[in-house]
Amino acid sequence: MATDFKTIPIIDISSLLARCEDPNMAQDPGVCEVVKQLDQACREAGFFYVKGHGIPDSLIKEVRNVAHKFFNLPYEEKLKIKLSADAGYRGYQRIGENITKGTPDMHEAIDCYREIKSGMYGALGKPMEGINQWPLNPPNVKLVMEEYIRLCTDLSRNIMRGIALALGGSIDEFEGERAGDPFWVLRIIGYPEVSSANGKDLSKNDIGCGAHTDYGLLTLVNQDADITALQVRNLSGEWISAPPIPGTFVCNIGDMLKIFSNGLYDSTLHRVINNSPKYRVCVAYFYETNYDAAVEPLDICKQKTGGIGKFGKAVYGEHLVSKVQTNFV
Numbered sequence: 001m002a003t004d005f006k007t008i009p010i011i012d013i014s015s016l017l018a019r020c021e022d023p024n025m026a027q028d029p030g031v032c033e034v035v036k037q038l039d040q041a042c043r044e045a046g047f048f049y050v051k052g053h054g055i056p057d058s059l060i061k062e063v064r065n066v067a068h069k070f071f072n073l074p075y076e077e078k079l080k081i082k083l084s085a086d087a088g089y090r091g092y093q094r095i096g097e098n099i100t101k102g103t104p105d106m107h108e109a110i111d112c113y114r115e116i117k118s119g120m121y122g123a124l125g126k127p128m129e130g131i132n133q134w135p136l137n138p139p140n141v142k143l144v145m146e147e148y149i150r151l152c153t154d155l156s157r158n159i160m161r162g163i164a165l166a167l168g169g170s171i172d173e174f175e176g177e178r179a180g181d182p183f184w185v186l187r188i189i190g191y192p193e194v195s196s197a198n199g200k201d202l203s204k205n206d207i208g209c210g211a212h213t214d215y216g217l218l219t220l221v222n223q224d225a226d227i228t229a230l231q232v233r234n235l236s237g238e239w240i241s242a243p244p245i246p247g248t249f250v251c252n253i254g255d256m257l258k259i260f261s262n263g264l265y266d267s268t269l270h271r272v273i274n275n276s277p278k279y280r281v282c283v284a285y286f287y288e289t290n291y292d293a294a295v296e297p298l299d300i301c302k303q304k305t306g307g308i309g310k311f312g313k314a315v316y317g318e319h320l321v322s323k324v325q326t327n328f329v
């Protein structure tokens with residue numbers, strides 16, 4: 001984030017999506033307009049809303065609906081899919097189990113990752129090996145989430161095509177060894193409401209998720225309507241709210257895109273505070289590079305930023321593992 005933005009822009013990406021399979025898409029005026037807006041949003045805020053994304057609203061709501069049903073179950077039921085290092089950090093974490101910068105977060109969640117078959121990435125992949133622990137109750141979670149992940153993956157790939165053009169690259173800049181085989185992460189998150197009964201007190205700000213950046217390329221946030229809780233930090237340190245807007249996802253840039261773009265785009269700090277009297281659900285989908293991608297500034301981005309690489313090479317899988325290994329109590 002390079003500016004004191006006060007609001008988060010809304011970008012209608014329908015004309016980008018309509019041309020995404022066209023090899024001459026970069027010449028299309030409608031695509032050019034979306035690309036221009038993406039570039040501005042990524043430079044200024046690192047956050048934007050996408051509308052015209054094509055994912056059915058019924059599925060977006062169903063995803064949050066099954067999440068509410070799961071979090072409403074008794075603790076013993078939720079513990080049946082408890083997260084552990086042995087399960088590849090997949091599964092359910094209770095409120096306070098996730099830690100951000102040393103402070104327990106006031107959220108519970110189910111973490112899911114693209115599956116890694118045993119030995120697939122050698123020692124690099126080992127900590128994340130495991131199969132996802134989908135709840136059996138409510139019964140349709142796996143089915144709904146797998147369909148949702150499929151659509152979010154397609155959508156993200158297409159947004160990344162627009163971002164590739166925005167950076168002055170070719171449309172397939174983030175294909176192949178970079179992100180042709182994207183690793184994805186799904187976090188199904190619940191933030192308790194404000195009430196003295198669960199230890200939350202109106203007079204203090206309990207942090208649902210402390211200030212952090214996301215780890216990969218792009219995040220798609222599907223948040224409950226009517227509760228404003230997500231906040232994004234601008235250059236002077238003010239927290240700008242990202243309220244839910246019907247028909248949109250909140251979309252933000254992760255650490256790997258910051259490196260690829262040589263800092264032209266930043267992975268903006270954000271946090272979550274649910275000060276409402278209602279339990280809040282958010283389902284965050286993270287589109288990441290190939291698990292074993294070696295990420296370094298793109299030449300086209302170095303040229304735009306003084307010619308010198310500002311970041312060394314990072315291996316995405318190492319970055320992810322260093323995070324998950326310190327994220328839990």
Ligand SMILES: N=C(N)NCCCC[C@H](N)C(=O)O
Binds near residue numbers: 099185212327
């Ligand atoms: N995969 C992602 N981005 N997860 C976001 C969780 C952020 C909080 C985490 N404890 C942290 O400190 O990173």
Ligand SMILES: O=C(O)CCC(=O)C(=O)O
Binds near residue numbers: 284
């Ligand atoms: O709950 C939200 O709105 C965002 C959650 C988030 O930032 C994350 O899980 O990385």
Ligand SMILES: [Fe+2]
Binds near residue numbers: 270
């Ligand atoms: Fe985040």
